[in-house]
Amino acid sequence: MYKIIRKRVLNPYVKSMDIHAPAIAKKAEPGQFIILRVYEGGERIPLTIADYNRVEGTVTIIFQEVGKTTQLLGNMEEGQHLLDFVGPLGEASHLEGYKKVAVIGGGLGTAIAFPQAKKLHSLGAQVHLIAGFRNKDLIILEEEMTAISDEIFITTDDGSNGNKGFVTNVLQNQIDQGNEYDLVIAIGPLPMMKAVCDLTRDYEIKTIISMNPVMIDGTGMCGGCRVTVGGKTKFACVDGPDFDGHLIDFDEAMRRQSMYKDQERSSAKDHEC
Ligand code: FES
Numbered sequence: 001m002y003k004i005i006r007k008r009v010l011n012p013y014v015k016s017m018d019i020h021a022p023a024i025a026k027k028a029e030p031g032q033f034i035i036l037r038v039y040e041g042g043e044r045i046p047l048t049i050a051d052y053n054r055v056e057g058t059v060t061i062i063f064q065e066v067g068k069t070t071q072l073l074g075n076m077e078e079g080q081h082l083l084d085f086v087g088p089l090g091e092a093s094h095l096e097g098y099k100k101v102a103v104i105g106g107g108l109g110t111a112i113a114f115p116q117a118k119k120l121h122s123l124g125a126q127v128h129l130i131a132g133f134r135n136k137d138l139i140i141l142e143e144e145m146t147a148i149s150d151e152i153f154i155t156t157d158d159g160s161n162g163n164k165g166f167v168t169n170v171l172q173n174q175i176d177q178g179n180e181y182d183l184v185i186a187i188g189p190l191p192m193m194k195a196v197c198d199l200t201r202d203y204e205i206k207t208i209i210s211m212n213p214v215m216i217d218g219t220g221m222c223g224g225c226r227v228t229v230g231g232k233t234k235f236a237c238v239d240g241p242d243f244d245g246h247l248i249d250f251d252e253a254m255r256r257q258s259m260y261k262d263q264e265r266s267s268a269k270d271h272e273c
């Protein structure tokens with residue numbers, strides 16, 4: 001059983017929890033994820049490790065209440081326990097050797113991009129953090145992001161924070177102003193990651209994205225998380241979740257992501273009853 005040590009509400013839909021899991025905290029690296037189960041017989045969901053504290057033995061997860069399991073999780077309080085918390089899973093991000101990096105987060109993807117940006121900063125890279133949200137009420141982790149970036153740009157789709165536009169507009173501006181990035185990391189909704197990759201492809205800037213497909217076992221056995229990368233089938237849970245964004249078949253990934261929408265809706269409805 002895994003105790004919820006701290007719970008924070010980051011915006012009306014997004015919560016953060018520090019879970020006591022010393023064995024995972026000891027080995028966790030940016031880019032890796034955990035799979036949790038709230039109760040016996042419940043769904044297993046993968047969540048990216050948003051941060052870790054090796055001294056305290058805690059792992060931070062950040063999630064949006066979009067379905068039955070994340071709603072159940074969001075209703076849990078400090079002091080309660082999760083049934084299963086397995087990890088760290090997946091390949092850690094390879095972040096050594098870069099000089100100037102644009103780390104881009106879209107919505108909740110910002111929470112996933114945060115540990116990458118933090119590690120790059122600690123390795124001495126110059127980090128430009130670009131985060132996009134639908135409106136100002138959904139902005140998360142502003143203080144934390146500011147602390148680990150050399151420059152930060154927060155943009156909103158509706159301009160309610162004073163900066164209207166998409167993350168791709170900001171990235172294009174920065175490139176136009178002469179910033180020479182040797183790496184771009186983009187994490188967020190598939191259409192956003194695709195748009196970033198379309199832009200960076202023209203400038204031949206290496207671009208890493210993080211895939212978050214449906215996962216079942218998380219061990220490479222079930223094939224549920226398959227993605228096509230450079231024409232080859234890969235499993236996000238063991239080969240990723242980071243991949244070369246210029247090689248991903250985004251159209252297939254978007255089709256697969258919408259496959260279980262009906263089941264998810266009906267499961268969430270059952271939970272309401
Ligand atoms: Fe089953 Fe990746 S979740 S193969």
